[in-house]
Amino acid sequence: MASNAAVPFWRAAGMTYITYSNICANLVRNCLKEPHRSQSLNRETVHFAVSKWAAGQPEKPIFD
Amino acid sequence: MAMAALRREGRRCLSPLTSPNPIAAAAAAAVRSSLIAEEQAPCGVRSISTQVVRNRMKSVKNIQKITKAMKMVAASKLRAIQTKAENSRGLWQPFTALLGDTPSVDVKKNVIVTVSSDKGLCGGINSTSVKISKSLYKLNSGPDKETKYVILGEKAKAQLIRDSKKDIELSITELQKNPLNYTQVSVLADDILKNVEYDALRVVFNKFHSVVSFMPTVSTVLSPEVVERESEAGGEVGDLDSYEIEGGETKSEVLQNLAEFQFSCVLFNAVLENACSEQGARMSAMDSSSRNAGDMLDRLTLTYNRTRQASITTELIEIISGASALEG
Numbered sequence: 001m002a003s004n005a006a007v008p009f010w011r012a013a014g015m016t017y018i019t020y021s022n023i024c025a026n027l028v029r030n031c032l033k034e035p036h037r038s039q040s041l042n043r044e045t046v047h048f049a050v051s052k053w054a055a056g057q058p059e060k061p062i063f064d
Numbered sequence: 065m066a067m068a069a070l071r072r073e074g075r076r077c078l079s080p081l082t083s084p085n086p087i088a089a090a091a092a093a094a095v096r097s098s099l100i101a102e103e104q105a106p107c108g109v110r111s112i113s114t115q116v117v118r119n120r121m122k123s124v125k126n127i128q129k130i131t132k133a134m135k136m137v138a139a140s141k142l143r144a145i146q147t148k149a150e151n152s153r154g155l156w157q158p159f160t161a162l163l164g165d166t167p168s169v170d171v172k173k174n175v176i177v178t179v180s181s182d183k184g185l186c187g188g189i190n191s192t193s194v195k196i197s198k199s200l201y202k203l204n205s206g207p208d209k210e211t212k213y214v215i216l217g218e219k220a221k222a223q224l225i226r227d228s229k230k231d232i233e234l235s236i237t238e239l240q241k242n243p244l245n246y247t248q249v250s251v252l253a254d255d256i257l258k259n260v261e262y263d264a265l266r267v268v269f270n271k272f273h274s275v276v277s278f279m280p281t282v283s284t285v286l287s288p289e290v291v292e293r294e295s296e297a298g299g300e301v302g303d304l305d306s307y308e309i310e311g312g313e314t315k316s317e318v319l320q321n322l323a324e325f326q327f328s329c330v331l332f333n334a335v336l337e338n339a340c341s342e343q344g345a346r347m348s349a350m351d352s353s354s355r356n357a358g359d360m361l362d363r364l365t366l367t368y369n370r371t372r373q374a375s376i377t378t379e380l381i382e383i384i385s386g387a388s389a390l391e392g
Binding site: 007008011016017018019021022025026043044045046047048049050051052053055057058061063 | 229230232233234235236237238239241242243245246247248250251252253254255257258259317320321324325328
């Protein structure tokens with residue numbers, strides 16, 4: 001099994017546990033039957049604006 | 065939109081009568097209306113114009129309508145979000161049972177995550193979380209220490225930008241455009257983890273107690289290295305060695321995964337609790353402001369009626385004295 005390796009494959013790919021679990025959760029959502037599938041996919045919308053600060057000044061916000 | 069309208073109304077009605085004392089207000093109205101009467105009324109009209117008071121009554125009534133509507137909106141939003149927030153408490157409780165909560169831990173790199181709202185008109189919840197964050201900053205600052213802010217929400221950003229903009233590392237806004245969900249918050253937590261270096265993350269938020277009360281709360285998430293160090297030193301962190309680890313993963317790997325997942329769960333709960341407190345605080349703020357608008361309306365009605373009665377009395381006296389002058 002891949003997860004038995006010294007470093008799990010997803011961490012070797014530069015993912016955090018959160019990214020990994022989100023991808024897994026999304027896979028499960030995609031496996032649902034139709035009314036529930038679109039419902040659960042619509043529920044989990046991601047939207048926010050992040051701006052990094054450098055030397056007391058905000059940089060341009062990045063939208064996710 | 066409602067807020068913009070409210071602001072406009074407020075500006076319009078601030079100017080004419082700001083005195084809470086009805087008699088002084090009446091005097092002010094009299095002074096003002098005599099000034100206006102010279103411009104608008106035809107020459108020789110001596111009655112006192114009640115136009116100003118009437119306009120003000122109308123605007124206060126409109127403000128009251130708006131605040132009442134905002135209260136209803138906040139109440140319905142609160143109901144939707146309250147169950148979510150209460151359910152999300154189950155996410156962090158196992159972590160606290162396993163790792164304990166260690167707000168007093170002393171580490172080098174501190175990151176303070178301040179949770180606040182994007183919109184105003186919700187009482188003091190944003191200033192309390194900013195105040196707690198600032199005192200945490202003072203507690204954790206030292207010669208070889210580094211403390212940074214990560215800010216969620218527009219309002220805390222506006223407050224922290226004034227005196228500690230050098231220490232802001234990240235700011236996140238527009239979180240509440242869509243209904244809050246775990247995926248969103250976990251992606252956000254991931255972004256924070258990728259962009260800051262930390263030994264301890266301190267999440268500051270307002271925990272929801274009831275519609276009228278909220279508690280400023282700090283939850284601490286330690287980095288895996290610190291957890292390992294603390295558990296070896298036999299500190300406050302729970303006894304991890306009594307747990308059996310499945311699979312081929314080492315303890316440090318498990319701890320790293322655990323710390324990441326813990327942060328996303330804690331942040332999810334914090335964002336929900338804060339949103340819930342925000343709606344509750346907005347509800348009570350709007351309730352008291354509609355009550356105040358009602359009080360003001362009562363005072364203005366009194367002033368209006370008094371002025372009207374005075375002008376009627378003056379007219380009557382004029383008529384009667386004119387008639388008696390003709391008779392006599």
